[in-house]
Structure formats: structure tokens, C-alpha cells
Amino acid sequence: METVGEFLSYAAKLEEEAALRFGELADVMQSCGNTEVAALFRRLSDYSRLHLADARARAAFRDMPEMKPEEYNWPDLESPETAGIWAADPFMGRTQALEIARDAEEASLKYYKSIFDTTTDPEIRILAKEFYEEETEHVQEIHKWIEAHKAGKRLSAE
Structure with missing residues (x-):
């Protein structure tokens, strides 16, 4: 990352794509009658919309680069928090949905941590740390959901 504007552009795109994918997955699950998984994905979509x-908001007064989707240089094919499209399986159970959600959130966590670890810009480091800490909270919440599921309890996402 070269500038704060570039960092925020990447952060916004990452969250936008995560919100869209989790929203799409929630819609698919709802249309198939899989309401438990739909509620989980909808909550994750809402989290991404908040981010x-x-x-x-942080980018409002900054010089932001104009980038086309194909110009983003992600560590993988898609932005890190984009849940796997295979999560659209209408027969997906809560266990698989939780694993997909965990994997997406952990990928985002790893992404922000790598920026924090490699940037030399102090302002980018501060922002990357803040975004990393927010993603840490999401990962922790998903781990709580996984434990609740294993114990046969309702998820707090429901």
C-alpha cells in the first residue's frame, strides 16, 4: 500500500464485495427455505455494510484512486472476505455455513494483518490495525457461534 487513499479504496472494495456475496448467499438460502443459514449470512452481510x-466515511476527504474491479491486486482470485460461491448450495447446513463464514472472516483478518506488518506508512499502520481489530471481533463471534452450534444452542445470529 502506497497511500492511505489506496488502503481505504481496498478496504471499501473488500467490504463491498463481502456484503454483496453474503447478501446473495442469504437470499439463496432464504429462497430455499434454509432460514438458519440465511440469517447467519444476512448478519455477516450487515457487518460488512457497516465496515x-x-x-x-474515512475516505470522504481523501484522494482516492479510481480503480476498476480487475485492477485490485488481491492475494487470491477474489477479495479476501468474499465467501466461497459454493456456499449457495441450498442443502448447506449450519456447520458448513459457519465454516465458510469463518474462513472468509479469517482471510480478511490475515489480509489486514499483512498490511499492518508490511507497510511503512504510520497512518496506514493505524488504519490496518483498526480494521484488523474489527475483523478479530468478527472471527471471535463466529467461533462463539461454532461453539454454540456444537453445544446444540441457538446462534446469536438468529
Whole structure:
């Protein structure tokens, strides 16, 4: 990352794509009658929308690069928090949904941590740390959901 504007552009795109994918997955699950998984994915979509709003608010007075989707250089094929499209399986159970959610959130966590670890810009480090800490909270919540599921309890996402 070269500039704070670039960091915020990446953060906004990451959260936008995560919100869209989790929202799409929630819609698919709802249309198939898989309401438990739909509720989980909808909550994750809402989290991403909150992060997106935060990134956009922080970028309001900054010089942001204009980037096309194919110009983003992600560590993988898609942005890190984008849940696997195979999560659209209408027969997906809560266990698989939780694993997919965990994997997406952990990928985002790892992404922000790598920026924090490699940038030399002090302002980018501060922002990367803040975004990392927010993602840490999401990962912790998903781990609580996984434990609740294993114990046969209702998820706090429901």
C-alpha cells in the first residue's frame, strides 16, 4: 500500500464485495427455505455494510484512486472476505455455513494483518490495525457461534 487513499479504496472494495456475496448467499438460502443459514449470512452481510460505511466515511476527504474491479491486486482470485460461491448450495447446513463464514472472516483478518506488518506508512499502520481489530471481533463471534452450534444452542445470529 502506497497511500492511505489506496488502503481505504481496498478496504471499501473488500467490504463491498463481502456484503454483496453474503447478501446473495442469504437470499439463496432464504429462497430455499434454509432460514438458519440465511440469517447467519444476512448478519455477516450487515457487518460488512457497516465496515464499508466506515471505510467510505474515512475516505470522504481523501484522494482516492479510481480503480476498476480487475485492477485490485488481491492475494487470491477474489477479495479476501468474499465467501466461497459454493456456499449457495441450498442443502448447506449450519456447520458448513459457519465454516465458510469463518474462513472468509479469517482471510480478511490475515489480509489486514499483512498490511499492518508490511507497510511503512504510520497512518496506514493505524488504519490496518483498526480494521484488523474489527475483523478479530468478527472471527471471535463466529467461533462463539461454532461453539454454540456444537453445544446444540441457538446462534446469536438468529
